Amino acid sequence: MLLIDRYILKMAALAAIVILIGLTSVIWVTQALREVDLITGKGQTVFIFFTVTLLSLPALIAGIAPVALFMSTLYTLNKLNGDSELIVMNAAGIAPHRLTRPFVMLTIATSLLVGYMSISVMPAGFRALRDLITLIRADFVANVVKEGQFVSLDSGVTFHYREKQGDALLGIFMQDRRDPAQPAVYIAERGRTVDADGNSFLLLEKGTIQRETKDKDRDTTSIISFERYALNLSALSGDATGGDGEGNGDKVVYKPRERTTWALINQDPNEGYYKIQAGRFRAELHNRLSAPLYPIAFMLVAFAVLGEARTTRQGRNAAIQTAILTVGAVRIGAYAAWTASVRSPFAVVLLYVLPAATIAIALLLIFYGNRLRPFLARLLAPLLAPFNGLTARLRRA
Template sequence: MILQRLDRYILKIATVAAIVLLVGLTSVIWVTQALREVDLITGKGQTILIFFTVTLLSLPALIGGIAPVALFMATLYTLNRLNSDSELIVMNAAGVAPHRIARPFLVLTIATSLLVCWMTLSVMPAGFRMLRDLITLIRADFVANVVKEGQFASLDSGVTFHYREKSGDALVGIFMQDRRDPNQPSIYIAERGRTVDVDGSSFLMLEKGTIQRETKHTDTTSIISFERYALNLSALSGDATGGAGEGDGDRVVYKPRERSTWQLLNQDTNEPYYKFQEGRFRAELHNRLSAPLYPIAFMLIAFAAIGEARTTRQGRAVAIQAAILIVGATRIAAYAAWTASVRSSFAAMLLYILPVVAIVLATFVILFAERLRPVLGRMTAPLLLPFTALAAKLRRA
């Protein structure tokens, strides 16, 4: 009964700390990203509802990345508080083993891992896909309702749009320059045009015009005249395939991060986009599958560092610094492995090897802390000496 109360007491402190840290860190980063989307209101004439929808759809990715760090910081905070209040000393004196104290932290870690798993495997790709569809509709609305007549407006990187005037629901005197492909820039000129929705996709139907395409490699220019031409506005995102001709079946090709995990696991290897970006598909899949391992690794690292009762003279500050450096190095190495996995299948395996190795070593330290503490102290002291000296100078100042 006493141990159950102890578990609930520790779990309550750690859970509150983890939630506060997760909400705080997520809010700060979300605000900085939201400020970058203010152009949706000021430049693209969208409502405040669209603004918050676009920015909130990035939250699952933030939560999935921040949750392991929040758990790590909450574990350090809880253990440091228990030690400062001499509660860890009392527990050890009462015969409670350090690995027994880890039980409530394991409960919180499992919950965090399940949260990260849910976010990365399901919610995050769905959010990115919804974001892509919403951005496509915003761009279509931008062409139809926001661009002022007689003005040249930049719709996307390398795309310039202009029309002379409006006549009812039609745009008259349309000019569009597309420089997204530097090897084949195109210029569209049409007498009239209007936006239409077909099966959930937005098209700009051009009438009586020409398309001028310049091929840099061969230094040739071709001019195509047309009576009617359907320009897929989703292509303005830069991720459409095929041309924009009428009846050519233009469609948006979703990036790996915008596809569900089931789609990545059952990917059609004959898809042209997959053949071109096979490495990115591999990196995205393994990054999602390995994500739930990092909360476990980070919590165990924190517990291995300060899970036992110590005094200030026993190097508790040094142990905290060492834990922070190890977690930081693990996170940086994981990011490097994720980037390298685009080109190397072995690097993709490092996404699993890094947290598994951290889990094994941290567990070993927790179980055999008394024997390993002197050795680890001698190994980490030289590395942390500059930070310790800086802290001492700051205290004297």
């Protein structure tokens, strides 16, 4: 590696790390504040609080790393041009596209990081978070909920017990309305929480389950009596899965984002939950596989607009605005494609086409920019006019 490559790589990598840490920290703090209820309302320790909030970091890093790379590329190229270093490099015979080498090395590292986080670490973190929340809920039911209180355990789940006798809860009532089409009510004389096979169960004794099925024609209600019923508290996290009605409890069903990538690829098509949520499984898998393409696209967009040396008379504001708008449009388009792919298999293609098309256009600008930039400048001038006017007014102010 040449000295100039090491110089640029060091500057860009340092900027990317600082931006990544800064943005991740700010967003992580805002999310952590939403979990303060773990301590104040659910009686958990500070260690549990930090564990829950830190398990979301892989998802934050996977989403922020491409943006950090884009911002670091803009910063590095703008600094090199402001210090006239790009002009000196061009005068020395270094072609603009030759300067992409250190940025490509940084981009490869970022793509590998995003891919590793999205494909491996992020689903493992969500799965661990699901299991931890289950344990917190079990502890909350057994030790924190007060006698006679009606407490919301999850969205649509209400829990109540009359009194506590030793480790047993007497007069249990639980209402599950997570699925509006099939609400259920659990009533038991007594119950207690137990741990088995890494899961927490609410073991109910002598009670009934009342399930109501609502459809367009009529509503039907079924009542099941039981002597013992093991309700898996993991089933109260997220989507309602229903029980088997035989006293075996609710089966733990992990959401698509909580499953490993290998499990999504080799998904059993006969699984009941998969039949209901097949679109989410498809969207989650392809969203993970396409994630490493976005750092490449974002870096090339930044280099395409700022890679060439410019004098102080040649403004760079329009170029920076174009890069930001382009990256923002690609991000919004990717989110829209991910949402649409839940409903339509054809929309999955957009998750790959968007970054691939951005990469192709950016490469054309890098290698044939002298021919294409005048045409693009005329095309984008109406879109950038409001931003240029705002910048001028801010300068005058």
